[in-house]
Each structure stands twice: as C-alpha cells, then as structure tokens.
Amino acid sequence: MMATLVWLRRDLRLDDNPALTVAAAHGPVAPIFVWAPDEEEPWAPGAASRWWLHQSLSALSAELEAADAPLRLACGPSAEALLAECRRTGARRVVWNRLPEPHLQGRDEAVAHALASAGIETAAFDACTLWRPGSIRNGSGNGFQVFTPFWRAAAAIPVVEPLPRPARLRGVEGDGGGMPPAGLGLLPAVDWAAEMRRAWQPGEAGALEALDAFAAGPVARYAADRDFPALPGVSRLAPHLHFGEVSARRVWHALCQGPPQGAPSEPFLRQLAWREFAHDLLAHHPKTDTEPLRSEFARFPWRSDPEALRRWQCGRTGYPIVDAGMRELWATGWMHNRVRMIAASFLVKDLLIPWQEGARWFWDTLVDADLANNTMGWQWVAGCGADAAPYFRVFNPVLQGARFDPTGAYVRRWAPELAGLPDRALHAPWEAPADVLRAAGVELGRSVPRPMVDHSQARQEALAAYAQVAAGR
Numbered sequence: 220m221m222a223t224l225v226w227l228r229r230d231l232r233l234d235d236n237p238a239l240t241v242a243a244a245h246g247p248v249a250p251i252f253v254w255a256p257d258e259e260e261p262w263a264p265g266a267a268s269r270w271w272l273h274q275s276l277s278a279l280s281a282e283l284e285a286a287d288a289p290l291r292l293a294c295g296p297s298a299e300a301l302l303a304e305c306r307r308t309g310a311r312r313v314v315w316n317r318l319p320e321p322h323l324q325g326r327d328e329a330v331a332h333a334l335a336s337a338g339i340e341t342a343a344f345d346a347c348t349l350w351r352p353g354s355i356r357n358g359s360g361n362g363f364q365v366f367t368p369f370w371r372a373a374a375a376i377p378v379v380e381p382l383p384r385p386a387r388l389r390g391v392e393g394d395g396g397g398m399p400p401a402g403l404g405l406l407p408a409v410d411w412a413a414e415m416r417r418a419w420q421p422g423e424a425g426a427l428e429a430l431d432a433f434a435a436g437p438v439a440r441y442a443a444d445r446d447f448p449a450l451p452g453v454s455r456l457a458p459h460l461h462f463g464e465v466s467a468r469r470v471w472h473a474l475c476q477g478p479p480q481g482a483p484s485e486p487f488l489r490q491l492a493w494r495e496f497a498h499d500l501l502a503h504h505p506k507t508d509t510e511p512l513r514s515e516f517a518r519f520p521w522r523s524d525p526e527a528l529r530r531w532q533c534g535r536t537g538y539p540i541v542d543a544g545m546r547e548l549w550a551t552g553w554m555h556n557r558v559r560m561i562a563a564s565f566l567v568k569d570l571l572i573p574w575q576e577g578a579r580w581f582w583d584t585l586v587d588a589d590l591a592n593n594t595m596g597w598q599w600v601a602g603c604g605a606d607a608a609p610y611f612r613v614f615n616p617v618l619q620g621a622r623f624d625p626t627g628a629y630v631r632r633w634a635p636e637l638a639g640l641p642d643r644a645l646h647a648p649w650e651a652p653a654d655v656l657r658a659a660g661v662e663l664g665r666s667v668p669r670p671m672v673d674h675s676q677a678r679q680e681a682l683a684a685y686a687q688v689a690a691g692r
C-alpha cells in the first residue's frame with residue numbers, strides 16, 4: 220500500500236490530529252517535520268521557541284518511534300523537502316493541518332501547487348483553533364472588534380469533538396534512522412536554558428499532564444486566583460497550545476461538559492476564547508503584527524531610547540514588579556499574564572517606547588510566543604488595538620504590585636536582592652526609610668536600581684502624547 224506523508228508543523232501530537240488520523244486510515248504513514256525558518260519571516264521562531272521546538276520534536280520522535288511510524292526531520296525549503304520525501308517513500312499523497320497565521324498561507328498554497336505539479340495529492344485540515352479564524356461574524360457579516368459579543372456569538376457554536384489518537388500507526392517498511400533533532404541546530408550555542416528545563420516538560424505527555432493537573436484543582440479557583448502571579452492559579456498551557464502538543468478542542472472538552480456560558484469553568488473558557496479572538500483579529504487585519512489597528516496611533520510620538528529599552532529587557536527599571544516579571548521571562552521563557560500587562564504598560568506608557576519593540580522582545584524570549592496573541596496583547600496594552608484598554612488607563616506599577624503581589628512572594632522570588640524588605644516597602648523601596656533599607660541590605664543605586672522614571676511624571680507625559688494623537692495633530 221502507498222504511504223501518506225503527514226507534514227507536521229505546530230501540531231506536534233498524536234491526539235486530535237486530523238491529518239495523522241486520515242493518513243493512518245489509508246495505510247502506512249510517513250510523518251515529517253521540515254525546519255524552514257526563512258519561510259516564516261518576518262516571524263521566524265525566536266530563541267526560546269527554538270529551544271522548545273527542539274524538546275518537543277525530541278518527545279514526538281520518541282513517541283512516533285514507539286508507535287512504529289518514525290518521524291523524519293528535514294531542512295527546507297518545504298516544497299523540496301516534501302517532494303524528496305515522497306520520492307524516498309513512494310508516497311503519492313501529503314496531508315497537513317492548517318496554520319492560522321495569514322503570512323503563512325502563501326507557503327501552503329505554493330507547496331500544494333508544487334506537489335500537484337508532481338502528481339501528488341494533498342489535503343489540509345483544521346486543528347489549531349476552536350473555530351476557524353475569520354468565520355465568526357456579526358449581524359452585518361463583519362468580524363468582531365470587541366471581545367464580549369465575539370464570545371457570545373462563538374460560545375453558541377458547538378466545538379468539534381476531538382479525535383482520539385489513531386488506534387494503530389504503521390510506518391514505511393524498513394524506515395528508521397534519519398537526522399536526530401540536534402541536526403536542526405535549534406539549541407543555543409551557550410546553554411542558558413537550565414531554568415527552562417526545570418520549569419517545563421515540552422511535548423504531548425507534558426501538555427496532557429499540565430491539562431490534567433489544572434483540571435483537577437486550579438480551574439475551580441481560576442476566577443479568584445488568575446491575577447495573582449505568586450499563586451498556581453493559571454494553566455501554563457500556552458506553549459503547549461502554541462506548538463499544538465494539545466489541541467484547544469481537547470482542552471475545551473476536558474473542561475466543559477455542557478453549554479459554556481454559565482459553566483463553572485466559564486472564566487477559563489472565556490480566556491481560551493481570547494486566543495480565538497486574537498486569531499480572528501489577525502485573520503481580518505493581517506497587517507496588525509506591525510501596524511496599529513487604530514490607524515491614528517501611527518502618528519503617536521514614540522521615543523527611540525535603546526538604553527531605556529535595554530534596562531527594561533534586563534529587568535533593571537527600578538520598579539520591583541516590572542523587574543521581577545522581566546527576569547521571570549528571561550529565566551523561564553514565560554511571564555504571568557497580570558505581570559505581562561504591567562511590564563508592557565511600563566514600556567509603552569512610562570517609557571513611551573513603541574509597542575512593536577516590546578512585542579519583538581517577547582517574540583524572542585517567550586516559549587509561548589504566538590503572533591496572534593502577542594500582537595493583540597501588545598496592542599491592547601498600548602491602547603491602539605481591538606477592545607483595548609483606553610490609553611489614559613496607565614497601570615501604576617507600585618499599586619499593581621501591592622494589589623496583585625500583596626505578600627511580595629513573587630517579587631522576592633524573581634528579585635531576591637529585595638527579599639529582606641518588609642512587605643510595606645517591597646513595591647516602592649525608594650520610599651523606605653534609610654534604616655529599613657540598611658536592615659534589608661538594600662543599597663539604592665547599587666544593589667537595587669533607582670526607578671528609571673518618576674511614574675506620576677511619566678504618566679502626565681504619556682497623557683499629553685495621547686492627547687496629541689486624539690486631537691489629530
């Protein structure tokens with residue numbers, strides 16, 4: 220029987236994988252992953268994503284080897300690698316699951332065309348999102364720009380039941396060997412990933428474990444705990460979802476047995492639907508990865524300040540909650556959502572540095588870097604996107620810290636040089652009396668940076684800059 224090639228991309232799982240299931244139903248399967256970062260420009264995976272991808276491919280390789288359908292790894296161009304693999308295995312059909320990002324659609328079309336020219340059949344499936352991006356429309360047939368009506372419309376559409384993993388896979392006879400994941404060169408030359416290895420278990424087994432652990436407890440307290448970065452209140456599923464180690468449909472059905480609205484897990488399902496909203500927005504507005512959705516923001520008087528950007532990136536702004544967040548990101552490739560909002564707000568509103576600079580840094584350092592979610596998150600914070608926080612709502616990093624990290628456990632973990640301060644002084648050490656600082660071993664300007672800007676003054680400058688945009692000047 221002729222083999223079917225399964226072109227895996229960001230669907231690195233056996234469960235709920237329509238391309239794999241269809242291929243397995245037709246006979247032998249030849250799974251292949253092609254590393255072709257040039258084809259993904261300007262959004263080739265960043266350094267943290269590459270680290271994750273290496274681990275995820277290693278896990279999937281082992282899984283597919285054990286299932287008797289070894290994974291082939293190749294380097295791009297994709298069309299050439301797939302054609303070569305068809306020749307090697309005798310496959311006459313290639314199947315894959317679609318990627319949602321608009322800038323990647325052209326590649327799929329070109330690959331389908333090249334394969335068809337060689338007489339090879341192709342088929343593509345939906346497996347990344349709950350609902351097809353761009354398919355949820357309002358009464359006038361347009362996409363939504365506000366989340367709540369999007370959620371109302373989407374929640375009324377049943378989510379497709381996930382497929383079980385194929386009962387049996389059969390690889391191409393005598394196949395095996397091939398390039399190991401290390402051959403793709405995804406790992407950094409200098410090993411900076413020790414903390415990431417401790418924090419994560421990339422791969423399908425790790426994803427399902429994270430889902431089970433979340434379903435067994437934290438989901439019930441999600442609404443109350445999700446804003447407190449020191450609590451284990453969120454699922455940490457984002458990188459697993461991004462790389463497709465678990466499908467959004469599997470997550471949805473694991474946590475939602477009846478109608479989503481009014482379900483105990485609704486607060487979490489709503490959040491999962493923000494991911495859908497982000498993909499929907501990007502499908503309707505493909506240029507928003509670099510351009511503000513609200514076009515008047517193209518005139519915003521941003522500043523270019525490489526030194527200030529560097530201090531933010533390194534977690535040396537002098538604002539403890541911002542610095543703790545930026546260091547959590549650097550060490551683990553992830554930052555809690557509440558802290559992402561505070562740190563992002565500090566960059567765009569306190570420093571007036573363009574949101575695109577922050578989005579680029581997150582793209583390189585997040586293990587869950589995702590074009591749709593990252594774009595929406597940054598535009599939301601900057602006030603220039605859909606359903607955005609109004610520009611004049613400027614997060615106060617001291618008040619946010621005191622409110623969402625009241626015991627200081629989060630700041631003490633990621634900014635240990637402040638650990639000896641009493642709770643009341645932790646989020647604004649520059650206001651603490653000299654004897655309190657001395658007792659805690661804190662030397663302002665030496666062991667701990669002084670705040671790089673005065674927040675209330677920076678807020679006034681941000682509001683003035685915004686007024687300029689609003690007045691169309």
Ligand SMILES: Cc1cc2nc3c(=O)[nH]c(=O)nc-3n(C[C@H](O)[C@H](O)[C@H](O)COP(=O)(O)OP(=O)(O)OC[C@H]3O[C@@H](n4cnc5c(N)ncnc54)[C@H](O)[C@@H]3O)c2cc1C
Nearest residue numbers: 453454455456457490491493494556587588589592593596
């Ligand atoms: C400036 C900024 C940048 C961001 N960049 C990214 C990014 O690159 N990739 C990314 O996945 N998320 C991004 N987010 C959204 C959010 O911070 C993360 O999805 C979340 O922190 C991931 O942790 P979790 O899996 O524990 O989330 P949970 O709270 O457990 O939520 C479950 C899932 O729902 C989705 N989700 C939750 N909140 C959001 C949201 N606000 N927007 C979109 N989807 C959401 C994610 O897929 C998440 O994994 C960004 C947010 C901000 C403010």
